[in-house]
Amino acid sequence: MLGDPIAHSLSPVLHRAGYAELGLDWTYDAHRVPAGGLAAFLSGLDDSWRGLSLTMPLKREALDLVDRLTDRARTAGAVNTLLLDADGERVGDNTDLPGAVAAIRERTSLPLASAAILGGGATATSVGLALVDLGVTSVELLVRDEARAGETVAALRAHPSGVDVRVGPLAVAEPLAADVVVSTIPADAQTGDLVARCADVPVVFEALYDPWPTPLAASATDRVLVGGLDLLVHQAVLQFELFTGRPAPLGAMRAAGAQALAGRSTA
Known part of the structure; x- marks a missing residue:
């Protein structure tokens, strides 16, 4: 997950819960990348990366950094999902x-x-x-x-x-x-x-x-x-399926997100 600010993001919680539910040995982390920093971040990735979730201020910045845009990313004028294919192609999508x-x-x-x-x-x-x-x-x-x-x-x-x-x-x-x-x-x-x-x-x-x-x-x-969690979960489910090629466990991902939010409200 890339963006700035990023510390508040629940996306790692959702995706990790999905990986755990399906027994996938995958990682998903949050990285603070400010405006103007996406190109440099992409240049440092190796072939172990499958994709990136993007939040503000990078959703529109990514438009000029991909090889191909899906129709919905082009329509939205924003990329929140960047897929890294095995052949090195960068595909910009929008699950929002x-x-x-x-x-x-x-x-x-x-x-x-x-x-x-x-x-x-x-x-x-x-x-x-x-x-x-x-x-x-x-x-x-x-x-x-x-x-x-x-x-x-x-x-x-x-x-x-x-x-x-x-x-x-x-x-x-x-x-x-x-x-x-x-x-x-x-x-x-x-x-x-x-x-x-x-x-x-x-x-x-x-x-x-x-x-x-x-x-x-x-x-x-x-x-x-x-609510925002509704939006976050549903777009994350679509991202999960694009990244992994597997059906996403929506229930497990939503429960993990709700639990994490509840923990923040009582902290």
């Missing part, structure tokens, strides 16, 4: 998009036509595209800096369904009117006013899992809540 679809449908079968997304980075892109695949036709991106959301807006508007995408400031005062609200912003950016504006949205998708619960997640006691 299908992982988000699986996470949402595990929690709700409600029809979803409109979405409000807080934040405009790579995670907002992947979850937004997943929602469009599930039938959302209108997306409102609420961001602190509209200029930095350009890649997400372009990716969503390029979807063949012709989704309507609007961009607005995160700090507006009006209540959100949508079928689902997705938060990809830090917990400390979830002010009381912002959480209150989301109160009437029936489905809440909180992409964070640490700290947990975030203010938005804590407010969703009587609504459908899709």
Whole structure:
């Protein structure tokens, strides 16, 4: 697992639990790699490596460092899974998009036509595209800096369904009117006013899992809540299968993640 910051990542816990469940003698570790450092890290790998999981700020940096992109990585404009083939080919994939679809449908079968997304980075892109695949036709991106959301807006508007995408400031005062609200912003950016504006949205998708619960997640006691652990587990299951070629033990991986999070909350 590569990224910066990385110490909080549960990915090693999930993947190691999967390896243990299937009796695989594999290793999975976290490495802090800051922006601009991915190329140097890749140059130091030998043929014992099967793949890498990438988090921010490397998901878009990886686009120019692979030999081939899968269709979903190209659509998302981000790589969260980098496969290292035996012949040396680097393949960039994205399991966040299908992982988000699986996470949402595990929690709700409600029809979803409109979405409000807080934040405009790579995670907002992947979850937004997943929602469009599930039938959302209108997306409102609420961001602190509209200029930095350009890649997400372009990716969503390029979807063949012709989704309507609007961009607005995160700090507006009006209540959100949508079928689902997705938060990809830090917990400390979830002010009381912002959480209150989301109160009437029936489905809440909180992409964070640490700290947990975030203010938005804590407010969703009587609504459908899709959590960051749901997203993490489902995208990790897909990564596991790409890395190993074996069906992933979803139950064991989820249980390990939940146990680790519970330990953090009581520490």
